Amino acid sequence: MPKLSFKFGSLVGFWISCWLYAVWSFSLTDPNLYFSSWAPYVTAQNWLWQNIYSNSSLLTQTYIGSLILMGLAFIWVWYQGRNWQFNWRQWAVIWLITVSPLLFSNNALSHDVFNYIFNAKMVLIYHANPHEKVALDYASDPLTRFMHNTHTPAPYGYGWTIFSLIPSLLGLQKFILTYWLFRWLSVSAVFGLIWVLIQLHHQLFGKSISSRDLILVIFNPLFVIEIISNSHNDLWLIMPALVSLYLISVWSFPKPKLKLFFYSLIALVFSISTKFASVLLIPIWITTLSWPFPTSNRLRFQINTELAKLSSQVGQKLTWATFWPLISSFIMFLPLTLTRSQQFNPWYLVWVLVWLPLIKLDWWKQVILAFSVSSLLRYLPWLVAGGYDADVLSAQKQITWLIPLVWLLASRGYQQYKFNKAKP
Secondary structure (H helix, E strand, O other): OOOOOOOOHHHHHHHHHHHHHHHHHHHHOOOOOOOOOOHHHHHHHHHHHHHHHOOHHHHHHHHHHHHHHHHHHHHHHHHHHHHOOOOHHHHHHHHHHHHHHHHHOOOOOOOHHHHHHHHHHHHHOOOOOOOOOOHHHHOOOHHHHOOOOOOOOOOOOHHHHHHOHHHHHHOOOOHHHHHHHHHHHHHHHHHHHHHHHHHHHHHHHOOOOOHHHHHHHHOOHHHHHHHHHOOOOOHHHHHHHHHHHHHHHHOOOOOOOHHHHHHHHHHHHHHHHHOHHHHHHHHHHHHHHHOOOHHHHHHHHHHHHHHHHHHHHHOOOOOHHHHHHHHHHHHHHHHHHOHHHOOOOHHHHHHHHOOHHHOOOHHHHHHHHHHHHHHHHOOHHHHHHOOOOHHHHHHHHHHHHHHHHHHHHHHHHHHHHHHHHHOO
């Protein structure tokens, strides 16, 4: 086991930035929600409401400041982590300690976790189907005081509804305990993601995952804010899909193992039943499943022929094993362009971000990272306006898309400039 001997400076810096964001996050606590009756907390919460919550300019400025500090800390971790070598358990512990302040933050930028809690409560207490009933049908419930989406049924799959019963049952109908257990549910998904990315990278490329590539995902400010602080369930869509694809890529070696096949199928079904977007990965799953068998000779020939043509164009040898993660990232990006996703809500980018360590196309990696920046900046018009209207939604979409477009054009232009300058 590698020794945990490395410079901790960057991780301490990231830990501090997480604390600063966690403190800021309580500026956006709903005015009718107290997380504790502890006097110092109540005093601090009231001060934040009076001095920051009611001042949209200061609220926006402090948000930008917290993002800048976390972004700089993220870059520092990425720079310092170039030679880190850890197994998945060590990565999980290091990551958890570093982002631990976010476990105590408020879900400032989203209220979805309240819907997860209430939908489970509808099943367990009201014996109702949250996919048919809405929170307003139980308007006397105290949870509805600070839920923002009380007028629509659960938009998630039944798999997520059933899975969300676990933290609700363990929470014993105590709001704070249940709220915190949902956060730990997100932590467990990150642990699973770290494990499967390490396994997949070794399976596909025959070598250990780059520590820097892993850092680009698990320490990315968008990732830690949306998955841990805002407690979105999107990692429970994409992590099981990755597990499924990993298992189906190894199930037939050195000989078929039906157990791994069924585990892969179960993981894929669970992913789809959480949010339906991962149904788009079924063609990748089927192709990977059938690849080793003689009956797929024609399919392999056609794909390998096209990959050979593409390899000559990009100057990089491509095989199906190393190409399907890139295709998968493109596939999972497609739903983000639709009107239904508001082109697109920031946390949806997690569907694409997780593929970064498995992608070897540099310009696409850069675009994904640019989107991770623009997605967090997407909240700015909402913070300034103090709510949503047509102008805010329009401004959000412009921020989301223009920043990566400008980055891509500037980056490609610089590469062309270097190429032209290098010509004799």
